[in-house]
Amino acid sequence: MRLIRGLTNLKALSQRPDSPLASGCVATIGNFDGVHRGHQTIIRQVRDKASELGLPSVVMVFEPQPREYFQGAEAPPRLMPFRQKAEALAREGVDYILCLRFDGQFRQYSGMGFIEDILIDGLGVRHLVVGDDFRFGCDRAGDFRLLKQVGEKVGYSVENTETVLDGEERVSSTRVRACLAENQLEQAERLLGHRYAIEGRVVYGRQLGRQLDAPTVNLLLPHRPPLRGVYVVGVTLVDGRVRYGAANIGVRPTVDGKRPSLEVHLFDFDETVYGQRLKVEFLHPLRDEVAFDSLDALKAQIGRDFEAARAWLADSV
Numbered sequence: 001m002r003l004i005r006g007l008t009n010l011k012a013l014s015q016r017p018d019s020p021l022a023s024g025c026v027a028t029i030g031n032f033d034g035v036h037r038g039h040q041t042i043i044r045q046v047r048d049k050a051s052e053l054g055l056p057s058v059v060m061v062f063e064p065q066p067r068e069y070f071q072g073a074e075a076p077p078r079l080m081p082f083r084q085k086a087e088a089l090a091r092e093g094v095d096y097i098l099c100l101r102f103d104g105q106f107r108q109y110s111g112m113g114f115i116e117d118i119l120i121d122g123l124g125v126r127h128l129v130v131g132d133d134f135r136f137g138c139d140r141a142g143d144f145r146l147l148k149q150v151g152e153k154v155g156y157s158v159e160n161t162e163t164v165l166d167g168e169e170r171v172s173s174t175r176v177r178a179c180l181a182e183n184q185l186e187q188a189e190r191l192l193g194h195r196y197a198i199e200g201r202v203v204y205g206r207q208l209g210r211q212l213d214a215p216t217v218n219l220l221l222p223h224r225p226p227l228r229g230v231y232v233v234g235v236t237l238v239d240g241r242v243r244y245g246a247a248n249i250g251v252r253p254t255v256d257g258k259r260p261s262l263e264v265h266l267f268d269f270d271e272t273v274y275g276q277r278l279k280v281e282f283l284h285p286l287r288d289e290v291a292f293d294s295l296d297a298l299k300a301q302i303g304r305d306f307e308a309a310r311a312w313l314a315d316s317v
């Protein structure tokens with residue numbers, strides 16, 4: 001997988017005669033938050049067509065996601081930070097990820113402007129896979145019909161995305177968020193095709209954890225997380241080792257009460273891991289986050305959380 005950031009870089013690359021993108025590509029466009037089973041199916045559609053045509057596959061995404069741009073703090077929580085998304089897409093076998101900055105200038109593209117400047121001049125798209133409800137450009141004026149009309153003239157084809165159902169309902173990022181908010185981790189896993197996980201870099205905290213007999217790795221959360229509370233977790237370290245532990249994800253009302261963070265105590269572990277990237281899988285919910293009157297009360301509760309987590313692990317892992 002190669003990551004292309006911005007239209008200028010895309011054009012510089014695709015206009016080089018020796019570039020794999022020089023003869024065009026098969027592309028899809030979206031947020032792909034969670035890279036769930038529906039997304040995985042769309043990517044398979046793109047890859048199948050790309051191998052049939054002998055062209056590279058491209059997934060176009062935006063940062064921030066358009067709803068984050070328009071709604072700010074009111075936007076739905078995000079399932080994964082950009083880097084985790086890019087790595088998940090790479091695992092699905094995407095050749096290129098094109099990441100475009102969604103800003104005050106970008107939002108002014110007309111429907112036709114988006115097609116001409118990005119899809120035709122930038123990507124030289126030969127086949128496009130998008131939902132028939134896909135809207136784009138200023139005031140959401142561009143739609144599936146317009147894409148098809150222009151495609152017939154210019155010589156690219158457009159295909160509707162397949163719909164993946166879970167029971168009667170479509171698999172969607174919104175449904176994954178709803179499951180996580182309700183602590184329905186198994187339902188979320190069914191929609192995602194894997195356990196819900198957050199990946200991030202270990203940053204320095206306030207060295208309070210050691211005083212609480214619970215040193216914690218603190219992961220940077222660039223977005224508001226879709227779940228809150230105390231969980232049993234499985235952690236994959238950079239070298240692939242897996243460790244288990246108990247984690248708190250939230251604002252830590254007892255000691256802080258502002259920005260959300262993810263704090264993980266690993267059982268039977270005594271290493272320094274600052275700066276490493278870890279994957280934290282949420283295995284089982286233990287309780288909601290609580291504002292305690294004192295650090296002693298928090299410390300006592302964390303001790304009970306560890307017992308509950310170890311008991312669950314002994315039965316389930």
Ligand SMILES: Cc1cc2nc3c(=O)[nH]c(=O)nc-3n(C[C@H](O)[C@H](O)[C@H](O)COP(=O)(O)O)c2cc1C
Binds near residue numbers: 204206216252291292
């Ligand atoms: C299993 C576990 C449960 C926790 N539960 C709570 C909680 O209910 N309320 C709270 O304010 N903080 C909770 N915390 C977070 C602690 O306040 C935090 O880990 C501690 O302040 C260490 O911060 P530091 O890493 O910045 O030193 C919990 C942490 C762990 C590991």
Ligand SMILES: Nc1ncnc2c1ncn2[C@@H]1O[C@H](COP(=O)(O)OP(=O)(O)O)[C@@H](O)[C@H]1O
Binds near residue numbers: 205211271
């Ligand atoms: N069992 C453990 N679980 C989590 N972190 C541990 C553990 N043992 C040692 N550490 C190390 O201790 C650091 C956390 O200690 P802590 O006092 O909570 O400080 P900080 O405020 O930096 O999080 C972690 O980043 C990690 O490098």
